[in-house]
Amino acid sequence: MQQIDEQETPKQTSPREQETTREPEAEPAAPGAAGLTLVATPIGNLGDLAPRAVAVLRAAAAVLCEDTRVTAPLLLRHGLSAKLMPLHEHNEDAATPRLVARMQAGDKLALVSDAGTPLMSDPGYRLVRAAIAAGITVSAVPGPNAAVMALTLSGLPPHPFLFQGFLPPRAAARSAELAKLRAAERAGLRATLIFYEAPHRLAETLAALAEAMGPRPAAVTRELTKRFEEVRRGTLAELAAHYAEHAPRGEIALVVGPPGEDAPDAEAGLDDRLRAALAAGESLRDAAALVATATGLPRKQVYARALALRATS
Structure with missing residues (x-):
């Protein structure tokens, strides 16, 4: 009787089993690995700081913030002891070259605002622009935005x-x-x-x-x-x-809300209204006041248009 060598055949698995046994995907590189990372912070509820934000803030050589008195309690809540450096509208221009030099030398910096997403009515735009111009990597951790x-x-x-x-x-x-x-x-x-x-x-x-x-x-x-x-x-x-x-x-x-498609335009016919008021003998100022009242437009805007009409007549 001929002996047959037995070879192990691969076990058949269902698609669900294949999904659960698949090799886990590698974690993406930490956003703070190099250069500058913009980190969104809570807009009120301190529990809204993302886990990845915590990791980036922990790894940063320094955290740039509007007000250290606001950011320090947030970091303390999450057990972070990062070095804080103020960056606000009064010092951003002067601080930017020095911060860019630090990042070029290999420092990892994080930027936060007092609340929400950095740069949205908050400091940081000039630093980001300078970092991009210098070829420095700029990344972000998304999060709260009012x-x-x-x-x-x-x-x-x-x-x-x-x-x-x-x-x-x-x-x-x-x-x-x-x-x-x-x-x-x-x-x-x-x-x-x-x-x-x-x-x-x-x-x-x-x-x-x-x-x-x-x-x-x-x-x-x-x-x-x-x-x-x-x-x-x-x-x-x-x-x-x-x-x-x-x-x-x-x-x-x-x-x-946006204007409706059929919303009346208060400024339609503004020039005609002004010309009619002036033709009726009203002074420039009185004509502007009358038309502003009739249209609901700001008086200064109507007066400026009246001056422009007079200059071109």
Whole structure:
């Protein structure tokens, strides 16, 4: 009888078994392995710091932050003892060359803001630009962002959106900025707008927005991820009236809906209105005041247009 050598045949496995026995994929390289890493930090709830963010902060030679008094407790909560270095609007220009030199020499630096994603209305843009220009690797650990969270909670169209940060605090400069936005909308912009605002200026800003943009739907989000989180929705005028009577506290993100396709354009026929008022014998200033009242446009904007018309007539 012929003897046959037995050979071990591979065991057949099901697709599910193959999935569970597959070699684990290698972990991606730590974002802080070289150069600069932008690390998003909690916007209120300290439990929102990502595990990978903790690892990057632990490995960094230094953590650049807006205010060491804000960042130190966050690091302490997670058992981190990284060296903290302040980086803010007052010292970023002077500190950037030195920090770039450190990274070129091999240092691993992490950049955080007091809350949320770095560079979003926070310092760091100039450093990032300089690092990129110097060929330094710039990476990021994503995480909390008040603007995006406010957008998703607002109930308003999520895209496209335009993040504006803080409007100018002074009325004239704020009116000019809103006039630019309205001009962009007249040219076709249909985006949900997102602003940050200080509590003591919220009612004033809402009133200015209502005057410039009409009865838009909007949402005020306050103290996101914190114990007293609030989302209040309504028209700009309704929200302005509410916060004029109920002074808000805490961090605020404001979301304004886009103009409707059939929304009346207050600036349509502005030149014709001004010419008619001037032809009726009104002075330049009085004509601008009358037209501003009729259209709801900022008086300074209408007066500037009246001056331009006179210069070209």
